[in-house]
Amino acid sequence: MKAERAWMAGAAGLALAAVAASLHMGLSAGRHREILGRKAGDLARIEQMANRWAREDAYRARLESLGAWQPADLDALAARTIGAGAVRLSPRPAVPAADGWQRREVAVEIPQAAYAEAVRFFAAAADTLPAWRLKEIELRPSAEAGSGSLTAVLEALEKKQP
Amino acid sequence: MAGGYKAAYGLELAGGRVVLARATRRSAPQVVYAGGADSEEARRLLAAVAREAERGSAALAAAAPAEQTVIRRLQAPFASVRKAARVWASLLDVELPFPVEGAVCAYSSPRLADGGTVAVAAAIRQGDLAAFRDACRAAGFEPTHADAEGLALWEQLAVDTPPARAGQPRALVWLGAGHVLVLRGRGTALLAAHLLRASPGENGTDAQEAFDRLWGARMGPILAAHLAETESAELDVWWAGSGAEDDELTGRLRRLLPAGLALRHETVRQPASLLARALARRAANGAGVNFCTGEFAHPARLRKEGRARRAAVAGAAAAALAVLGLNAGEAVLRQRRDAGQQERLTAAARAIAGPVVPRGQEVLMAERALARRDEETQAFRRALDPEGLEAQLVGVLEDAAALDLDVSRLALSPLALAMEGSAASIQAIERLTERLEARGWAVQSDTPGRTSDDRQRFILKGAARHEG
Numbered sequence: 001m002k003a004e005r006a007w008m009a010g011a012a013g014l015a016l017a018a019v020a021a022s023l024h025m026g027l028s029a030g031r032h033r034e035i036l037g038r039k040a041g042d043l044a045r046i047e048q049m050a051n052r053w054a055r056e057d058a059y060r061a062r063l064e065s066l067g068a069w070q071p072a073d074l075d076a077l078a079a080r081t082i083g084a085g086a087v088r089l090s091p092r093p094a095v096p097a098a099d100g101w102q103r104r105e106v107a108v109e110i111p112q113a114a115y116a117e118a119v120r121f122f123a124a125a126a127d128t129l130p131a132w133r134l135k136e137i138e139l140r141p142s143a144e145a146g147s148g149s150l151t152a153v154l155e156a157l158e159k160k161q162p
Numbered sequence: 163m164a165g166g167y168k169a170a171y172g173l174e175l176a177g178g179r180v181v182l183a184r185a186t187r188r189s190a191p192q193v194v195y196a197g198g199a200d201s202e203e204a205r206r207l208l209a210a211v212a213r214e215a216e217r218g219s220a221a222l223a224a225a226a227p228a229e230q231t232v233i234r235r236l237q238a239p240f241a242s243v244r245k246a247a248r249v250w251a252s253l254l255d256v257e258l259p260f261p262v263e264g265a266v267c268a269y270s271s272p273r274l275a276d277g278g279t280v281a282v283a284a285a286i287r288q289g290d291l292a293a294f295r296d297a298c299r300a301a302g303f304e305p306t307h308a309d310a311e312g313l314a315l316w317e318q319l320a321v322d323t324p325p326a327r328a329g330q331p332r333a334l335v336w337l338g339a340g341h342v343l344v345l346r347g348r349g350t351a352l353l354a355a356h357l358l359r360a361s362p363g364e365n366g367t368d369a370q371e372a373f374d375r376l377w378g379a380r381m382g383p384i385l386a387a388h389l390a391e392t393e394s395a396e397l398d399v400w401w402a403g404s405g406a407e408d409d410e411l412t413g414r415l416r417r418l419l420p421a422g423l424a425l426r427h428e429t430v431r432q433p434a435s436l437l438a439r440a441l442a443r444r445a446a447n448g449a450g451v452n453f454c455t456g457e458f459a460h461p462a463r464l465r466k467e468g469r470a471r472r473a474a475v476a477g478a479a480a481a482a483l484a485v486l487g488l489n490a491g492e493a494v495l496r497q498r499r500d501a502g503q504q505e506r507l508t509a510a511a512r513a514i515a516g517p518v519v520p521r522g523q524e525v526l527m528a529e530r531a532l533a534r535r536d537e538e539t540q541a542f543r544r545a546l547d548p549e550g551l552e553a554q555l556v557g558v559l560e561d562a563a564a565l566d567l568d569v570s571r572l573a574l575s576p577l578a579l580a581m582e583g584s585a586a587s588i589q590a591i592e593r594l595t596e597r598l599e600a601r602g603w604a605v606q607s608d609t610p611g612r613t614s615d616d617r618q619r620f621i622l623k624g625a626a627r628h629e630g
Contacts, residue, residue, distance in 0.1 A: 004468070004475075011482065014479050014486065015481075017482065018482040025493070039503040046510040049529070050514055052532065053535065056542040056543060059542055059546050096538070103541040133547070135576070137574050138571070138572065155541060157545060
């Protein structure tokens with residue numbers, strides 16, 4: 001009889017535990033779904049963020065695959081488009097950019113030039129790889145129409161060849 | 163059915179005759195033996211049945227002595243079965259000729275009637291039940307079930323010949339070997355049981371005359387009272403028992419009934435085995451009364467019930483373990499789903515924010531990393547810009563030339579534009595402003611007077627609406 005009572009107590013305990021476990025599982029199901037849903041939402045957001053720089057990453061990969069580690073020589077470019085000695089270039093210290101690349105700026109001063117020539121110079125610089133892109137410019141026309149002095153800042157990317 | 167018997171035997175042992183019927187849960191009771199108690203076959207069958215009962219593979223039901231069993235119809239004054247169940251013992255105590263505490267009592271399933279609750283109770287003194295058990299043992303068997311004879315007979319009558327209509331008054335006359343039991347009711351509901359402690363079949367003229375006197379004196383008032391109670395003009399009287407097979411006897415007894423009563427007489431099919439079949443059927447389907455409970459319970463039944471109880475406990479434990487297992491499985495599944503999702507989230511965050519990403523801060527860390535990277539990748543975005551500041555410069559110079567503007571200063575950066583000069587008219591300045599707006603600049607213009615050659619001076623300041 002004692003053994004039977006012990007068995008019954010054991011079974012009752014198990015049944016109680018089963019009910020408690022079922023209740024716990026049932027009641028926590030919503031919370032679990034909520035946690036999974038939140039994590040799925042976070043993952044979607046992060047995956048969206050991860051794709052944000054896809055174009056930039058592809059560009060960088062292209063530069064690296066082409067071995068375009070250093071921008072073109074601006075002096076030579078200026079001589080070819082505006083004329084030798086017409087441009088004064090003042091390189092600025094490089095600033096770190098993404099993935100080992102550096103951002104290089106050069107201050108450009110042209111005391112007197114036709115704007116069309118200056119535009120050709122900037123366009124030629126932008127056509128190189130890595131491109132020299134115009135970051136800022138100020139021009140002061142002279143009395144002669146379509147010409148004057150200008151100061152500009154050009155920017156390019158560079159990386160030490162691995 | 164208590165103990166869960168698949169088969170049951172009903173045994174009637176009276177007047178030197180044995181009637182043995184067998185029933186299963188699904189099949190109708192069949193007579194296995196009907197004949198003398200002293201025959202070899204009867205002894206062999208009884209021994210076999212006793213062994214089956216001892217093994218617990220079949221129930222053996224006998225009727226508790228009718229002369230020691232009290233059957234009463236109880237009515238509780240409230241229409242609640244649960245409430246009524248609390249007062250049955252008190253109501254029965256009033257009806258019994260002995261204290262209810264000293265009796266073994268059983269109650270039929272209650273039903274609601276006339277605004278109250280009605281149940282039929284059967285009771286037998288514990289001493290009488292013990293004596294019955296001892297008598298059975300002396301006869302070579304021990305029943306697992308001791309049923310109330312009157313209740314069993316009445317129910318079997320309803321099974322064999324269901325009443326034609328629900329409230330039809332009917333009576334059953336059981337001509338047993340040592341007694342006569344008269345049961346009367348309405349439809350299937352039993353209203354009362356009356357016992358005549360004598361048998362019409364006893365030999366001897368004196369005994370027969372004594373019985374006939376008793377019969378005539380008791381039956382007239384009983385049947386008349388029943389007709390009055392049921393407010394009926396006629397009554398069906400069913401005859402059963404070993405005596406009902408004797409047409410001469412039943413004819414004699416019918417003639418002794420009051421002539422003024424409208425009675426229709428019928429004999430049940432297999433009248434001698436009605437009780438045995440009733441006992442077998444009720445024990446098999448668990449519908450019957452069983453006085454053999456508690457200290458009177460059959461050991462085999464106790465063992466069987468113990469086994470059933472242990473099986474039920476084991477089943478419950480197994481079910482609980484299965485449920486616990488399912489819950490554990492679900493918990494593991496949830497944990498894996500959560501871990502998998504967390505792993506993907508962490509990996510995605512690490513791809514952006516680096517190897518150290520505290521749990522729960524994945525989005526924050528990724529956003530911070532992106533803010534840092536935004537600065538680092540600006541030069542790449544500018545390099546990718548298909549138009550860039552070069553196109554803006556060319557566009558502004560072309561606009562100025564087209565509108566005949568003299569530009570004395572032009573400063574251009576991705577974020578700001580400053581332009582000074584003179585124009586032939588205010589309208590030309592306005593058109594330039596419109597064109598600059600169209601190129602994505604938010605422009606403020608000022609016209610601080612005119613030049614010496616009477617041209618309109620202008621100062622334009624623009625801010626980029628979107629960073630390139």
